[in-house]
Amino acid sequence: MIEIRIHGRGGQGNVAAAELLAAAAFKDGKFAQAFPSFGAERIGAPVQAFVRIDDKKIRIREDVRQPDYLIVQDQYLIDSVPVLDGLKPNGLVLINAEKRPEELNLKTTATVETIPATEIALEIVGRPIPNAIMIGAFCAITGLVSFAAVQEAIMEKFPGKVGENNVAALERAQEIMQKRKG
Amino acid sequence: MLKQLEGSQAVAEVVAMCRPQVISAYPITPQTHIVEELAKLVGEGRLEAEYINVESEFSAASVVLGASAAGARAYTASTSQGLLLMTEVLYCIAGMRLPIVLTCANRAISAPLNIWNDHQDSMTVRDAGWIQLHAEDNQEAADLHMQAFKIAEQTSLPVMVCMDGFILTHAFEPVDLPEQKQVDDFLPPFNPPNALDPRAPKGIGLYADPRFYMETRYILHRALEKSKSTIQQVSAGFARDFGRDSGGLIKTYKLEGADLAIVTMGSVVGSVKDLIDRLEEEGKRVGLLQICSYRPFPRQEVYKALKEHTNIVVLEKSISLGRGGILGSDVRWSFPRAEKKGRLISSYVAGLGGRNISLEDLRAMVARVEKEPVELEFLGLRKEIIAERDL
Amino acid sequence: MMRALASEDLYRVEKKDLFASGHRACGGCGQALAARLVADAAGENTIACLATGCLEIFSTPYPDPTWRIPFVHSLFENVAAVASGVEAAYRILKKGPVNIIAMAGDGGTADIGLQSLSGMLERGHNALYVCYDNEAYMNTGVQRSSFTPLGARTTTTPTGNTTRKKNLPQIAADHGIPYVATATPDDFRDLQRKVKTALAVEGPKYLHILAPCPLGWGHPGELTIQMCRLAKDTGLFPIFEIIGGQVTNVRKIPVKLPVEEYLKVQARFRHLFPKSGPAPEVAEIQEIANLNIERFNL
Numbered sequence: 001m002i003e004i005r006i007h008g009r010g011g012q013g014n015v016a017a018a019e020l021l022a023a024a025a026f027k028d029g030k031f032a033q034a035f036p037s038f039g040a041e042r043i044g045a046p047v048q049a050f051v052r053i054d055d056k057k058i059r060i061r062e063d064v065r066q067p068d069y070l071i072v073q074d075q076y077l078i079d080s081v082p083v084l085d086g087l088k089p090n091g092l093v094l095i096n097a098e099k100r101p102e103e104l105n106l107k108t109t110a111t112v113e114t115i116p117a118t119e120i121a122l123e124i125v126g127r128p129i130p131n132a133i134m135i136g137a138f139c140a141i142t143g144l145v146s147f148a149a150v151q152e153a154i155m156e157k158f159p160g161k162v163g164e165n166n167v168a169a170l171e172r173a174q175e176i177m178q179k180r181k182g
Numbered sequence: 183m184l185k186q187l188e189g190s191q192a193v194a195e196v197v198a199m200c201r202p203q204v205i206s207a208y209p210i211t212p213q214t215h216i217v218e219e220l221a222k223l224v225g226e227g228r229l230e231a232e233y234i235n236v237e238s239e240f241s242a243a244s245v246v247l248g249a250s251a252a253g254a255r256a257y258t259a260s261t262s263q264g265l266l267l268m269t270e271v272l273y274c275i276a277g278m279r280l281p282i283v284l285t286c287a288n289r290a291i292s293a294p295l296n297i298w299n300d301h302q303d304s305m306t307v308r309d310a311g312w313i314q315l316h317a318e319d320n321q322e323a324a325d326l327h328m329q330a331f332k333i334a335e336q337t338s339l340p341v342m343v344c345m346d347g348f349i350l351t352h353a354f355e356p357v358d359l360p361e362q363k364q365v366d367d368f369l370p371p372f373n374p375p376n377a378l379d380p381r382a383p384k385g386i387g388l389y390a391d392p393r394f395y396m397e398t399r400y401i402l403h404r405a406l407e408k409s410k411s412t413i414q415q416v417s418a419g420f421a422r423d424f425g426r427d428s429g430g431l432i433k434t435y436k437l438e439g440a441d442l443a444i445v446t447m448g449s450v451v452g453s454v455k456d457l458i459d460r461l462e463e464e465g466k467r468v469g470l471l472q473i474c475s476y477r478p479f480p481r482q483e484v485y486k487a488l489k490e491h492t493n494i495v496v497l498e499k500s501i502s503l504g505r506g507g508i509l510g511s512d513v514r515w516s517f518p519r520a521e522k523k524g525r526l527i528s529s530y531v532a533g534l535g536g537r538n539i540s541l542e543d544l545r546a547m548v549a550r551v552e553k554e555p556v557e558l559e560f561l562g563l564r565k566e567i568i569a570e571r572d573l
Numbered sequence: 574m575m576r577a578l579a580s581e582d583l584y585r586v587e588k589k590d591l592f593a594s595g596h597r598a599c600g601g602c603g604q605a606l607a608a609r610l611v612a613d614a615a616g617e618n619t620i621a622c623l624a625t626g627c628l629e630i631f632s633t634p635y636p637d638p639t640w641r642i643p644f645v646h647s648l649f650e651n652v653a654a655v656a657s658g659v660e661a662a663y664r665i666l667k668k669g670p671v672n673i674i675a676m677a678g679d680g681g682t683a684d685i686g687l688q689s690l691s692g693m694l695e696r697g698h699n700a701l702y703v704c705y706d707n708e709a710y711m712n713t714g715v716q717r718s719s720f721t722p723l724g725a726r727t728t729t730t731p732t733g734n735t736t737r738k739k740n741l742p743q744i745a746a747d748h749g750i751p752y753v754a755t756a757t758p759d760d761f762r763d764l765q766r767k768v769k770t771a772l773a774v775e776g777p778k779y780l781h782i783l784a785p786c787p788l789g790w791g792h793p794g795e796l797t798i799q800m801c802r803l804a805k806d807t808g809l810f811p812i813f814e815i816i817g818g819q820v821t822n823v824r825k826i827p828v829k830l831p832v833e834e835y836l837k838v839q840a841r842f843r844h845l846f847p848k849s850g851p852a853p854e855v856a857e858i859q860e861i862a863n864l865n866i867e868r869f870n871l
Contacts, residue, residue, distance in 0.1 A: 010599075019188075019354045026186035026356060034354040043599035043788055059319075059452035061349050063538045208685070209716040209729065218716070218728040225731045235717055235729055237684035238650060263625075263648060293647060294635065295625065 001054040002144060003064045007083045008073030011043040013131035017071065018049035020135055020157065024149035025053045033058045046081050053144065071138055072096060073117070073130050075104070084108050094138055096130045113141055120172055125165045132166040136173030147174060184358050189320035189350045190215030192357040193285060196324040198229040199365040200331045202257040202283075203372075204249035206234040206242045210264040211297045212347035213287040217259055239264035243271035243284075250280040251386045253377030255331065258282065261347055262289035265303045269310070272340075276311025276402065278387050281334035281372075283327065284312075287347040288448070288499075290535040298536020299347045300499040301448065304476075305508055311402050313341040313409055314477040315429060316447040320350055320357050325428035328360070329416045332369050336416070337409045344476075346449040346499075348536065360424065368423050406478040413475050431480035433472040434487055436462065440469030442548060443488055445513050446497040447473040450532070450539055454497070457544045468548060473509070484516040495528040495551045497544075497561075506558045507531055526551070532561035578773055586761045587613040596639040597631040601794020603784035603801070604628055604678070604705040607758040611674065611703055611782075614765035615772060617642060619672040620659055624652035624681030627712040627786075628705060650685040652677045653693035653702060660698045672772050673700040678784075679718035680710050683739050694748035694777045701771045701778040704741060707786040715789040722809070723861065724854040726841045727789075733844060733854060737861065745779035746815045752778040753815040759801035763824075767814065783810045791840020803835040808862035811869045826871045832859045 004021065008014040015036045022034035030053050037048040050064040066086040070093040077083055078095075084106065087093060091110040095101075098119065101112035115137045117130030125132065132154065139147055150170060155163040185192075194216050205224070207217040223229040232249075236242045239260050246256035260268060265286055275282055286304045290296040304314055313333060317323035323345040330341040345351060360368075376384050390398060410431060417430035427433070435455050437443060444454055451472050461468050471487050473480070488494055498509040505511070510529030517525065528551045533539045543562045550556060565573065591612040598605035608628055612619065621644040623629045629646050632639040647655055656675035663671055675693070677686055682704040690702060709727045710716040717727040719739040726733055746753045752774045756764040764782065771778035785800035787793060792800060804810040805824065809832060812824035833855065836842040845852040865871060 022354050023186050031356065032186065032354075035348070035352055043794075045597055058355070060456045060541065061346075061353075061449045061452050062540045065540065209710055209713045211713050214714050214716065214728070218714070218731075221729045222731050237680075237687065237719065239685075267650070295629070295646070 001052055001058065002069070003067045004051040004053075004069040004071065005064045005067040006049040006051070006071045006073065007077055007081060008047060008049075009043075009077070010045045010047050011129075012073045013129045014047050014049045014073060016157070017073070017131040017135055018051045020131070020150060020153045021051050021138075021145060022053070023153035023157070024145035027149035027152055028146050030055060031058050037063060046077055067091065069138070069142065069144075070094070070110075071134050073134055075099075078104075078106070084110075092141065094134065094141065096134060113137070115173060115176060117173070120176075121169060124169045124172055132169040133173040136170035137177050139170075140174045140177035183361075184356055186354065186356050188215060188352060188354050189323060189345065189357075190287075190352065191219050192320050192324045192359065193327060193345070193351075194219035194223065195359055196327050196365070197257055197283075197285075198223045199360065199362050200257075200283075200328060200369055201255065201366075201371070202231055203254035204232045204234065204246060204256045205258070206236050206245035206249070206256075207258045207260065208236055208239045208242045208264060210239070210261055212289060212351045213259045213261050213264075213285065215351065216285060216287070239268045240271060243268035243275065246282050247271055247275050247278070247280060250275070250282050250374075251278065251378055253372070253374045253379070255335075255372040256280075256282050257284070259285035259287065261287040262291055262297075262303045266291065266306060269307055272307050272310045272312060274387065275340045277398065279338040279376075279402075279405075280340060281331075281338055281374075282340045283330045283334055284340065284342045285327070286342050286344045287351045288344050289347040296535040297347075299349050300534045300536065301344070302500050302534070304342060304344045305500040307342075308477055308508075311339070311406065312477060313337070313339050313406065313413070313475070315341065315343050315413075315475055316473065317343065317345045317350065318449065318451040318472065318474075320345075320353060320355055321426070322428050323350055324357050324359065325420065325424070325426070328365060328368060329413075329420055329429045333409065333412055333416050335372055337405060337412050338375065339405055339409055344448065349449045358426070364423065368420070410475070410478050410480060413478075429474055431475045432483045432487060433474060435470040435472065436467075437469030437471055437487060437491075440467045440491065441493060442468045442552060443471055443491040443494045444468060444497055444548075445471045445473065445484075445488070445494060445509065447476060447509070448499065450497065450499070453539060453541060453544060457541055457548070460541070461548065466548075479512055481516045484513060485518075488513070488516070489521075492524060493526045493551065495530060495547065495556070497530045497532055497547070499531075499533040501531045501534070510558070526555035528556035529558045530556065530561050531558065534560075537562060578769060583766050583769055584762055585765075587616070587765055589613045589616070591615075591617065591619075591641045592632070593639050593641055595637065597634065598627070599786075599788055599794065601787040601797045602627070602631075603758055603786060603797050604707060605631070606797070607705055607764065607782045607784050608632070608676065610758060610761055610764050611676070611768050611780075612640070612642060614768035615642075615672045615674060618670070619674060620644070622646075622652050622656040622659060622673065622675045624675075624677035624686060625649040625712070626678040626681055627707070628676060628678065630712055649681055651689045652681055652686060654689035656700045656702070657689075657693045657696065657698045660700045675700060675702045676705065677702075678705050678707060678711070679720040682706075683719045683741050690745075691748065694745060694750050694779070697750075698777055699775055701768070701780060702745075703768075703780045703782060705782050705784040707784045707789060708738075709786070709789050711786050711789045723858055724836075724842060724845055724852070726844055742779065742781050742815065745781075746818060748777070749818070750777045750779060751775070751817060753781075754779075755781045755783070755810065755812050757783045757801035757805060757810065757812065759798040763812070770814075789841070791843070792838055796838070800835075800839070803830065803838070806830045807832045807835045808866040808871050809835060809858070811865045811871055813869055820869065823869050823871065826866070829866065829871075832862050
């Protein structure tokens with residue numbers, strides 16, 4: 001079972017990100033569970049969302065305390081929220097940041113990746129909501145869910161222009177990550 | 183059809199397929215997504231129903247009471263403070279034998295204010311005369327609603343489907359949703375035995391003096407006891423029609439031959455099953471008794487299931503303040519006096535106010551009760567934030 | 574009975590941070606701004622009674638409440654009754670004069686809380702009731718209330734609200750209370766003057782404050798002030814006082830704006846402007862504005 005924790009601020013589409021990953025995993029024929037950890041509807045407050053993906057039915061009901069993967073949608077959370085807590089030593093954290101991983105000086109043995117998701121979002125989607133880019137980068141790095149599945153999930157959840165823009169953002173993120181590998 | 187969706191959405195879609203005719207609910211976290219989705223279905227014309235936006239839960243329950251008394255299939259949903267606010271009406275509905283279905287998105291009770299999950303709300307109204315069914319996961323939550331309408335209308339008793347707030351309502355997971363035709367075949371149209379109608383005038387909800395009141399309570403109590411067989415039959419029928427086990431009175435998991443029996447209900451069942459499998463790999467034999475129908479309380483079934491078990495731990499998300507575990511008391515009571523001797527029954531209160539219950543916490547509980555019985559323990563209590571004098 | 578207040582005291586803008594920064598409201602929250610203005614206008618000798626709602630949730634999370642005056646919160650529907658109890662206690666205990674302010678949103682005032690509000694007003698308790706009107710149940714995720722205006726989209730009125738806004742200032746005044754006022758948080762001086770005026774009156778007082786909600790109304794947080802102005806200048810939210818049953822001190826609109834200018838900038842009304850032209854509700858909403866303009870002589 002793979003466990004993912006998403007950190008962000010209310011309004012950045014954290015729950016949507018979790019649900020898109022879970023929806024994609026489902027389309028790929030896997031079992032997935034996604035849920036938020038906040039309650040009140042507040043923009044700007046630090047929030048978390050969780051995803052579990054497995055090849056068999058997921059029965060456990062608890063917070064993700066030891067994630068394999070972390071997605072941090074707002075780099076400025078790192079100073080105020082212990083986002084790295086519990087991250088598996090050989091895990092991976094993807095951060096929405098312009099800086100390169102080494103410049104962030106994070107104390108972790110896990111792999112750190114960054115991508116300037118907000119900037120790209122503003123360019124392609126027209127709003128500073130980084131989730132589609134973050135998911136795209138995450139997929140490219142981990143291969144945990146297929147691009148086709150994520151694209152389908154996005155178009156189902158956000159029909160029309162919004163969906164198209166988000167798919168474009170997803171593709172841009174994929175390009176960027178692939179360019180880095182190559 | 184298998185779909186990946188939010189628990190609230192699954193429940194709303196299934197409830198809509200049960201063709202409720204009057205829906206009235208007041209928004210309260212974490213039930214909101216259910217009522218919003220139903221509002222959407224009605225607004226889009228996909229559900230033909232009267233959807234009444236009311237000014238409080240007290241009125242929501244009162245509206246469905248009136249609707250049901252007038253012969254309509256009626257539905258509402260609430261939780262926590264809202265459920266407590268409608269308590270008076272809940273007693274009325276049961277006393278009037280109205281087959282209303284209510285979703286309780288289990289949540290803690292103020293004060294202090296807390297919007298997260300536990301069972302204090304439905305526990306508070308356990309004596310009101312409602313059938314109370316607890317869902318293990320979103321599949322069961324959806325399934326129980328179909329069964330609920332059928333059970334309610336066959337027994338003339340209101341049914342409360344309990345699903346853990348946030349943990350289930352806001353969990354995005356796979357649920358097999360039925361087709362409309364399957365639901366129609368399973369659940370026939372509502373044919374009320376008594377309805378307000380000038381063509382056949384009846385009075386619903388009279389004034390009963392000491393000569394008569396007691397008998398009404400006896401009849402209601404007996405009706406709840408007898409509903410056990412209806413609950414089992416409907417569950418069995420459901421299994422035939424939909425091909426899966428849902429509902430019923432109790433379920434067990436690896437209970438036979440286990441050295442320790444865990445008794446619990448609701449979503450924590452999932453975590454407990456996972457723990458049981460892990461412990462099995464480690465050579466330990468722990469089993470689960472899952473209570474599905476909390477009211478009527480399946481005393482005989484609980485007794486039969488636990489008869490051979492001498493070490494039992496009851497894990498619940500509720501407490502009777504000043505007394506102790508509620509489910510714990512119920513389980514202890516399930517054994518005739520002669521059979522209580524030599525039997526260790528531990529009581530654990532967990533998860534209040536949405537406190538996370540981890541596998542580590544559950545392991546610690548198992549380790550402890552393996553060594554000694556526990557009178558009453560709050561799982562994972564943070565003693566460090568409690569002042570000395572309050573310990 | 575109104576105590577005379579020196580003009581300079583009445584019109585001074587107060588900043589005391591009795592409702593401090595560091596709370597958890599959304600950026601641009603109209604209610605947070607209004608609550609701060611109310612607290613500072615009332616001063617330290619004040620007890621706040623809060624109803625469950627956005628304000629309570631974002632201002633009292635343990636262990637960091639934002640209030641620097643004493644506060645009590647119990648439920649959603651009973652703040653006026655709780656305030657009545659506080660007021661009664663202060664009377665019998667003879668603890669001296671204190672400002673008692675009950676605060677609630679739509680639900681706590683006009684819907685689930687209407688019963689206890691009516692009771693407080695009818696019994697004549699010496700307390701101020703402040704309603705922060707953001708026109709829906711925002712705290713639980715934007716469901717309609719009886720304050721939701723005609724045409725507004727909420728999660729429980731997904732195709733647009735079909736009922737008209739309940740007129741609480743009038744209902745409050747019809748209880749025969751000495752002071753009722755409406756205000757918006759963009760005009761600090763006016764809002765605070767009204768709080769001070771209310772608190773100088775003996776008996777029950779009702780202050781109705783329009784509190785734009787960026788999330789629920791669908792506008793950027795930085796336009797909250799602008800939303801207040803548009804609400805006033807279209808005539809949709811008239812500003813007035815009712816003193817001893819008489820409407821007075823009406824704020825005249827300098828330049829009347831058509832309601833479109835207010836509706837078009839909020840996502841909750843966007844569906845009223847399809848490509849084919851404005852929906853019929855727009856004309857109805859304009860009628861509501863026109864009626865206000867006529868009635869209050871705006």
